[in-house]
Amino acid sequence: MSIKRLTALLVAGLGMGLGLGAQEPLTVERAIRRAWTDQAGLRAGQALVEGRQAEAESARALRLPSFTLNAQGMRTNEPMMAFGMKLNQARIGAADFNPLVLNHPDPIGAYGGSAVVQQPLYAGGRITAARRAGEFMAEAEQASQEHRKQETARAVVEAYFGIQVAEQALAWVDDTRAWVQGMEDFVGARVAQGLMLESELQRLKAVHAQVDAQKAEVLRQVHTARSGLGLLTGGGPVEGPLATALDVQEATTPGAPVRRADLVSADLQARAATEGAKAASGNLLPSVGLELGAGTLHHSWSDKGNWSWAAVGLSWKVFSGPDRAKANAARAQANAAKEMLSFKQQQADHEVRAAKEAVAAAQARCAAAKESLLAAETSKRLREARHREGLTPLTDVLDAEAALQGARNLLLQSLYDLRTNRAALDLATGAPIEGVHP
Incomplete structure (x- = not known):
């Protein structure tokens, strides 16, 4: 052929x-x-x-804010919690300071919730x-x-x-x-x-x-x-x-x-491994965050207490053996x-x-x-x-x-x-x- x-x-x-x-x-x-x-x-x-x-x-x-909603309902006669619940419900009266009432409160109930916004401002990179x-x-x-x-x-x-x-x-x-x-x-x-x-x-x-x-x-x-x-x-x-x-x-x-x-x-x-090493090293640096929140606790629909808060906090893990070892491992990788x-x-x-x-x-x-x-x-x-x-x-x-x-x-x-x-x-x-x- x-x-x-x-x-x-x-x-x-x-x-x-x-x-x-x-x-x-x-x-x-x-x-x-x-x-x-x-x-x-x-x-x-x-x-x-x-x-x-x-x-x-x-x-x-990770750089976006987080928004958290909490809801709760409870009933207790534990002295500190009972006084705190009444305080959060904005219904503390003079009678509530009676030692007998403080030591042996009647069971009370409450329901309410809170909303919290957290925003990281700085996290060591x-x-x-x-x-x-x-x-x-x-x-x-x-x-x-x-x-x-x-x-x-x-x-x-x-x-x-x-x-x-x-x-x-x-x-x-x-x-x-x-x-x-x-x-x-x-x-x-x-x-x-x-x-x-x-x-x-x-x-x-x-x-x-x-x-x-x-x-x-x-x-x-x-x-x-x-x-x-x-x-x-x-x-x-x-x-x-x-x-x-x-x-x-x-x-x-x-x-x-x-x-x-x-x-x-x-x-x-x-490049990803290099950035991972930077992230691991950042665990040893300070971090700053902002938190905004509001809460409410009800005894009844009209009988309630409201509050809010705003905070800026700094956290610094000055020394951590595991985190330091992880940073060294990340650099090796x-x-x-x-x-x-x-x-x-x-x-x-x-x-x-x-x-x-x-x-x-x-x-x-x-x-x-x-x-x-x-x-x-x-x-x-x-x-x-x-x-x-x-x-x-x-x-x-x-x-x-x-x-x-x-x-x-x-x-x-x-x-x-x-x-x-x-x-x-x-x-x-x-x-x-x-x-x-x-």
Whole structure:
């Protein structure tokens, strides 16, 4: 089979012999977008993003005032509480100072409530640091989600083109099977005429059995690859033809350099850890707050007492061993996050270098594989023609067929490596895989 026919088959969508039905061809872009929207793993990641955003919102709300309503009803004859309740109800009289009444009051009831507004004025920087840490963590989780999407896109590329490789291999196995059957018919006729040995026919039958076993294995690979792509895209095994060709002559034009999402996430996590350390240190600084309140206590609907208050208070935990230890731990975590960012940057640089070298090597293998395939096809045609003339033994023809199969497999693997290595390079550099933007 020529390279021209290979390209035509890949463009048209392979595997039609499997009875996949006349469905709309699936492009690699659609497969990637389907994975981004339907895969349960990525939906779980999005839920993590929403959780971080909710936490950031709660941190921003720390600077807002709190408003508390209290309601109560009670009945008691406890001396101090009974006198205090009457005082709050504004119904203390001279008789209430009688020692007998003070020491042994009758049970009284009361109901009422209060409203309190509390506003932090200064908290040692804890509120601002916590707000920034929450925002950084929410942005970091969003960046991590973007990186998870790109990792999923790379996996989709590998699975998508893995299907094409398996189905092209299946098409070539069918070609080989048909060729072996034709050789069996030809050799069988020659054996019947006494022009060839029976051993050559038996050898072809053995080859036929090997090809049948090979076809069963390739079919398994096809089904496994389609099931794997279905798992990535959030459904069952993918059916129907694939529309995006495996063999791409030129790589997509790179766009403007972008920073990898996982590096953005690591940077934001380091910033969040730094702010967390500031918040922990703020626990050792004074805090100032404002409190406004009003209350009422009723003996009856019209017999009641009302009061209000306003206060500004300062609280300073001058020394706290646990808080000091937590501040030290937070600073250590901030340093660890910075070191992790540095390591991830080094790791990313290494991945870019390795991916570029892998792409270059795959391009060289593709060029060599195409030349090898042309040579193997030519050699097989010549040997088969000489065998039909009785000038070449069958073993030479079978050797040529084995060499052709090897060249085909090498070409498929080289094309697959080139396509997937380009996806790996896009992932390493932060570029959109297959040009698909989230």
